[in-house]
Amino acid sequence: MKIRPVILCGGAGTRLWPNSKNHQAKQFIDFGNWTLLGKTLERVKASIFDSPIISTNSKYLKQVKFHLRKAKISKYKIVLEPAKRNTAPAILSTALIKDIPMEQPLMFFSADHLIEKTNVFNKAIDKNKANLTDQNIFIFGIKPSSPSSEYGYFITKKIKDNINKVTRFIEKPKEAKAKQVIKQKGYWNSGMFFLRKDSIINNFKKHQPTIYRNCIKAVKKAKYKSNTYYLNKASFIKATAKSFDYAILERTKHINGIKLDIPWSDLGSWKEILKMYDKNKNKYFKKKNVYYRPWGRYTNLFEGKEFLIKELYVKPKGILSLQKHHHRAEHWLVTKGKPRITLNKDSFIKKPNEHIFIPLEAIHRIQNPGKKPVKIIEAQVGSILKETDIVRFQDIYGRVN
Structure with missing residues (x-):
């Protein structure tokens, strides 16, 4: 049988x-x-x-x-x-x-x-x-x-x-x-x-x-x-x-x-989903989806229904702007390096395989204080997933709104 x-x-x-x-x-x-x-x-x-x-x-x-x-x-x-x-x-x-x-x-x-x-x-x-x-x-x-x-x-x-x-x-x-x-x-x-x-x-x-x-x-x-x-x-x-x-x-x-x-x-959980995308990122990688920024670069791996998966590459001493979003929350999984994370009034170091949740409207920033690159797989979750949904408060590259 x-x-x-x-x-x-x-x-x-x-x-x-x-x-x-x-x-x-x-x-x-x-x-x-x-x-x-x-x-x-x-x-x-x-x-x-x-x-x-x-x-x-x-x-x-x-x-x-x-x-x-x-x-x-x-x-x-x-x-x-x-x-x-x-x-x-x-x-x-x-x-x-x-x-x-x-x-x-x-x-x-x-x-x-x-x-x-x-x-x-x-x-x-x-x-x-x-x-x-x-x-x-x-x-x-x-x-x-x-x-x-x-x-x-x-x-x-x-x-x-x-x-x-x-x-x-x-x-x-x-x-x-x-x-x-x-x-x-x-x-x-x-x-x-x-x-x-x-x-x-x-x-x-x-x-x-x-x-x-x-x-x-x-x-x-x-x-x-x-x-x-x-x-x-x-x-x-x-x-x-x-x-x-x-x-x-x-x-x-x-x-x-x-x-x-x-x-x-x-x-x-988004941590498990991010691990899956990290493991299979070569299948999702397209050269046309790589975007360069003063702090490094990001790659859009996959856009689903109300979520977007990215890989962030932060060069040594690179600092993203202090920012918040009105329409999306974010989940980050550190895959390489030890970034310093700012989340509202807190600041802390994260290691590879550690997960961070950035709620809607939370003020946040990623810094790479080290000599080696930082890599983070990110899930943006929300109704608007465009770069326009960034409100900057501080930025060392002169990009404050």
Whole structure:
């Protein structure tokens, strides 16, 4: 039996656009002729997988169908949630649809993860298929590349047949605690799940009977049209809104970890997005987008919807003007050198791989006091992303407005 991939595609993208009424859902953002959902759909075309199921809501139906057409996937099912109820009801109601046999292995992907070395990832999934039972759940850990406070972690111990049993979860620790967790061989919890349909049913019956009862009704009373299940709203809204981690993983003892050492990110912050652009900047570089300034130069790498990615090169002793913006906030990731940053009344030195957020209307400046160049990848986020949106207060090159 092939593995049935289920793509959870309900995220709203509020973390990236906290001040915008029109936040773009992360899985649909065009990062340069590709989207995270598009990459996920390409990934599930591997030979180990059966046709995909997408769990989403009516607001995203058009975009999901557009991406399916673009990926040339004609065989699929869509399960539409009539209300937001977090991942537990989404996972259960998708597993309950009648086309899925009881012992079907189900692989739950997030629509907004960037995964490289997919052949290593798929081998790990396929290898563990035989270890699935009607009770257990496999989750995927990523070997941390840094002590990040943006992800949860888990710790495992090896049991029979090279299976790693999860012994402890650590929720998004502070950086100092994250360093300790990594020393204990903790892995990032990627939020992907691998289990059989009967395991989902048994775990929900035991640990979340209310969610189980209402999701059963929502699926039984669902309308089906054009490959799409429209879950029954009256029943679905009675299902408690809970994450799968909180509803099931924190309550069951049958969790195993699949540990992977592959490049992975959920691009959940501008820092992670900037790292991605820095890593791939050669793909985005165009000579005509390089602009020279007295302090050095900047390169426009990619302009998306309400965001612009740049690389700044500040020569030794170069100083940008003290300035602010009315229409955009900025995120900076230092990639080279040690710039001195002014942010309102504060002044501080930043090192490579450190992130700085410049809020709307904040007065700021970059200086390079050193003998080596400074490089910064910048995301401008807002409604106007032109050089005209600069109000200068001081400038050593005589450019004050």
